[in-house]
Amino acid sequence: MFFKNNNKRAQITRRSILLSLIMTLPFFVVFSRLYFLQIISAQRYKRLSDKNSLSNKVVLPHRGKILDVTGKEIAFNERVFRLNIIPEQSKGKIDDVLKKIDKLIGLSVFEMDRIKKDIKASPSFYSISIKDIISFKQAAIIEFNIPSLPGVYVDVGLERKYPFKDIGSHLLGYVSVVSKENLKDYKDPMFKVPGFKIGKNGIEGVFNNSLIGKSGMKQLEVNATGRAVKKVAEFDAVDGKDLSITLDYDIQALVKDKLKDYAGSFVLLNAKNGEVVSAVSNPSFDNNDFVNGINEKKWKELLENPKRPLINRSLNGKYAPASTFKMIVALAALAEKEITKDFKVTCHGKIKLGRRFFHCWKERGHGAVNMKQAIASSCDIYFYELGKLLGIDKIAKYAKIFGLGESLPFELFNVKGTVPTRLWKRLRKKERWQKGDDLVASIGQGYLIATPLQLAVMSARLGTGKKVVPTIEAGKNTKFEELDIKKEHLETIQEGMDMVVNDRRYGTAYWRRSRKHRVWGKTGTAQVISKRFHKDIKLKDIPYNHRTNALYVAYLDDAENPLALALVLEHAGSGSKAAGIANKLLDQIVPIVQAHAIKPKKVEKEEK
Amino acid sequence: MDHILLRLSFFERIRYQLKNLPVVFTFSLFAIVIMGFLLLYDAGKGDFFVYAYPQMVKFMLGFFIALVIALIDVRVLYKYSYVLFGVSILLLAFVPLVGHVGKGAQRWLDFGFFKFQPSELVKITLILALAKFYHRVNANNISSMKNIFTGLGFIGIPAVLTLIQPDLGTSLLIIMIGLSIMFAVGVSKWFFSSLVALGAVTGPIFWNFVMYDYQKQRVLTFLNPESDPLGSGYHIIQSKIAIGSAGFFGKGFMQGTQSHLAFLPEKHTDFIFGLLAEDFGMFGSICLMIFYVILILSCIKIAMNNRNHYSSLMAIGVGVCIFLYAFINMCMVTGLMPVVGVPLPFVSYGGTSMLTLMIAIGLVFNAAIQKEEKLPSENRF
Known part of the structure; x- marks a missing residue:
């Protein structure tokens, strides 16, 4: 019995040793598993863990301000108050609150x-917006009552504001939310933040990259439900740079007021450095309406307005330059040595080409006129003759020298307009160039199309003899090269332009001249349809859309601030009317320009 | 020895006996428990009173119970082994009638002031009952048909009762604990080989007709956790991330991001090993494993040193029990096994498992202290 007993004991001992092994070895399985997870795959799981626990919150930069030439803010970020609630902190009394x-x-x-709905849809510790924009007074009322409003808080946001509203709105442009289609073009994560706004057009659009800045990042540790537990790292946002532009909003406001009854555009350049002092397109719109998405009613109004307020006429308005083009034709004739400045034509009011008569605007005719007198009186017959002598291709060559027919190298997009050539007509219209086309082109009608900006540049180049290029960014101070035009030829033209305004006998703008400054100019009256239909009818009896466009280009020769302007008034009648408005404006503008030119530019100093 | 003890007063006797407490065994137990407290302090986000303090109280209570059990005369224990087993079987059978339904299974008996899981208790009493049975079996008859089937009967009753609760995990644990005692006492290896063969045949039947959908789901998600990353697979994936991202030395005490940011599920109970592996890395995990191995091997050593088979088998049963808990839990947390709801012994937060395990520890203490005791009626069959 003892033996057997002992036998069982031996058995238990043997099996115990076996069991020890059986129970120890499996831990090596766990060990190797840990080795696999924690040593071999450690990097992979570390990545997964970081992704799990870190949430990157984008810190938005402040958009740079836009300042006019005097340092006035024409686009800035206004503090707006937003009302929010964190449901969790309301302790179940949300409805009461x-x-x-x-x-x-x-x-x-x-x-x-x-x-x-929002409260139901999000975690209870998420901030929910009650009202996006509340007034300062409302914010004060809420703040005053905050002890009885658990979970409610007011925070301050920034919203783009354009204090000049509809003045110069086309050029300035506006900001608006990033559209979904454009989203993939941008890499910075701030663009994906709901409600983030970028410059959509105008200056806001073109200078968007420097205005917008760079986003920062707040790295937050979040738990499995997404609640932020602590801040891990913070990178500050780089705010956008302020932008100084050359526009003078005192002048802009003045011009806008003068143009309020017309559809048209006014462009004023500083001919010395090409700075655009003023560019107004009327009618216009209020940029502020677009910032938070324009409402349907206002949008419909803008779209259905027959005067088309959405078009930026200064850069993209397409107009026949009419008589303002005559300087180019005259210059071409002089430069190509077809004639001298003493070349005379006797105007009888019309000439015949083939079977067709070409009329002068003055039915009785101007009699015998030389070049200066022809420019001053805008004699069509004189330029018909020049057109016949030159042909369109030679005219086009000089038109291009003065910036017509091509997009100007300007910061903002501007249309090309048209300067026709023989080849152009063949290609575009699939027709042969006719002799008559030469005549029509030589008085700036027909296929010729120019923008107010181009006309202002043309006038600046005629006035200075330099290749003036417009610019809107302040402080560029570019020097322009001389045009490939003989000085004596240019002087003849300039004297002609002087006579337009200041010669009592010939000048078409003499009676509407500036009394304070000696302005050189040229009026233009562009027919919209053939004149024959509206012979001897007063302007107000002609349907609006058939009335002629009134144009005026001018140059003020001043050593410090030479100014070049172009004014186009749609369907406003004769060019001398435009001349009157422009010259009166100049009388007001010149002192402002002089005053502001002396003032040191505030912003530049701050930057240094 | 007996006569010496009998001459001593009650307290002197206790003091004398407690001097014989197994040193290595107790030391590794304390090491594990202290690691548990640290982790529960962490799981409570640095609040001592959330998990760590209640667990300490439970451990103190459990340790007291263990000492009491250690001092119970082994003959008394032996005498009432079957009775205790019978009572726990009755309680277990009682569960489906009045049980408290939790997580899709009726496992709890609600006594009002505390809830109680008879399936936990039955693991201990099964060890006692089987130990008594095989203590009495003659060495030559151990592998006889009659004795094998009686043994299987002892195991089968609680296994089936827990299976119908349904609690597949506990049922399998009971079977393995029971079989390990049969193995330790020397039941023929043929029996175990044929058992493996039988398992291979009945496995598919089991899968199709016995297992519940949620159990099948667990197995399936275990096999491919990424198939359902936010559903059942979430626990396994997050746990693997917690462990894997820690590296060798871990993220540091209280620094685990996965657990602190609540990605790690059940971090104070079943998945506390993930918390350990995240905070202390592979180093900490290996330390814990070493303590478990020491604890388990100490059980075996105590069993081998004891002179009666009953106590030996009891100690072996407890060792196997601790081993199974620890190993299965670690496998589950590291993604080597499906999630079966087995706590990490002495570390996971929870009263029932702590109480059960401390009763088991008490049995080992008992076997260690009273290693010279002789028991009657050996080799009756």
């Missing part, structure tokens, strides 16, 4: 529904 807010500042039923 919302009712109280309704009593204090008023909430629509629609807003109430949206808020309740």
Whole structure:
């Protein structure tokens, strides 16, 4: 019995040793598993863990301000108050809190529904917007009552503001939310933040990259439900740079007011450095309407307005230059040595080409006129003769020298316009160039198309003899090269332009001249349809759309601030009317320009 | 020895006996428990009173119970082994009738002031009952048909009762604990080989007809956790990330991001090993494993040193029990096994498992202290 007993003991001992092994070895399985997870795959799981626990919050930069030449803010970021609630902190009394807010500042039923829906849809520690924009007074009321409004808080956001509203709105442009189609073009994560705005057009659009800045980042540790637990790292945002532009908003406002009854555009350049002092297109729109998405009613109004306020006429308005083009033709004739400045033509009011008569604007005719007198009186017959002598291709060559027919190298997009050539007509119109086309082109009608900006540049180049290029960025101070035009030829033209305004006998703008400054100019009256239909009818009896466009280009020769301007008034009648408006404007503008030119530019100093 | 003890007063006797407490065994137990406290302090986000303090109280209580059990005369224990087993079987059978339904299974008996899981208790009483049974079996008859089937009967009753609760995990644990005692006492290796063969045949049947959908789901997600990253696979994936991202030395005490940011599920109970592996890395995990191995091997050593088979088998049963808990839990947390809801012994937060395990520890203490005791009626069959 003892033996057997012992036998069982031996058995238990043997099996115990076996069991020890059986129970120890499996831990090596766990060991190798840990080795695989923690040593071999450690990097992979580390990545997964970081992704799990870190949430990157984008810190938005402040958009740079836009300042006019005097340092006035024409686009800035205004503090707006937003009302939010964190449902979790309301301790289950959300309905009471919302009712109280309704009593204090008023909430629509629609807003109430949206808020309740939002609260239901998000985690309770998420901040929910009650109202996106509340006034300072409303914010004060809420702040005053905050002890009885648990979970409610007011925070300050920034919103783009354009204090000059519809003055110069086309050129300035506006900011608006990033559209989904463009999203993939941008790499910076800030563009993906809902509601983030970028410059869509105009100056806001073109200079967007420097205005917008760079986003920063706040790296937050979040738990499995997404609640931020602590801040891990913070990188500051780089705010956008302020932009100084050459526009003078005192002048802009003045011009805008003068143009308010017309559809048209006014462009004023400083001919010395090409700076655009003023560029107004009327009618216009209020940029502020677009910042948060324009409402349907206003948008419809803008679209359906027959005067088409959305078009930026200064850069993209397409107009026949009419008589303002005559200087180019005259210069071409002189430069190509077809004639001398003493070449005379006797105007009888019309000439015949083939079977067709070509009329002068003055039916009785101008009699015998030389070149200067022809420019001053805008004698069509004289330029018909020059057109016949030159042919379109030679005219086009000089038109291009003065910036017509091509997009100007300007910061903002501007259309090409048209300077026709024989080849151009063959290719585009699939027709042969006719002799008659030469005549029509030589008085700036027909296929010729120019923008107000081009006309202002043309006038600046005629006035200075330099290749003036427009610019809108302040402080560039470019020097322009001389045009390939003989000085004596240019002087003849300039004297002709002087006579337009200041010669009592011939000048078409003499009676509407500036009394304070000696301005050189040229009027233009562009026919929209053939003149024959409206012979001897007063302007107001002609349907608006058939009335002639009034044009005026001018140059003010001043050593410090030479100015070149172009004014186009759609369907406003004769060019001398435009001349009158422009010259009166100049009388007001010149002192402003002089005053502001002396003033040191504030912003530049700050940057240094 | 007996006569010496009998001459001593009650307290002197206790003091004398407690001097014989197994040193290595107790030391490794304390090491594990202290690691557990640290982790629970961490799981409570640095708040001592969330998990760590209640667990300490439970451990103290459990340790007291273990000492009491250690001092119970082994003959008394032996005498009432079957009774205790019978009572726990009755409680287990009682569960489906009045049990408290939790997580899709009726496992709890609600006594009002505390809830109690008879399936935990039955693991201990099964060890006692089987130990008594095989203590009495004659060495030559151990592998006889009659004795094998009686043994299997002992195992089968609680296994089936837990299976119908349904609690497949505990049922399998009970079977393995029971079989390990049969193995330790020397049941023929043929029996175990044929058992493996039988398992291979009945496995598919089991899968199709016995297992519940949620159990099948667990197995399936285990095989491919990424198939359902936000559903059942979430636990396994997040746990693997917690462990893997820690590296060799871990992220540091209280620094685990996965656990602190609540990505790690059940971090104070079943997945606490993930917390350990994240905070202390592979180094900490290996330390814990070494303590477990020492604890388990100490059980075996105590079993081998004891002179009666009953106590030996009891100690072996407890060792196997601790081994199974620890190993299965680690495998589950590291993604080597499907999630079966087995706690990490002495570390996971929870009263029932701590109490059960401390009773088991008490049995080992008992076997260690009273290693010279003789028991009657050996080799009756």
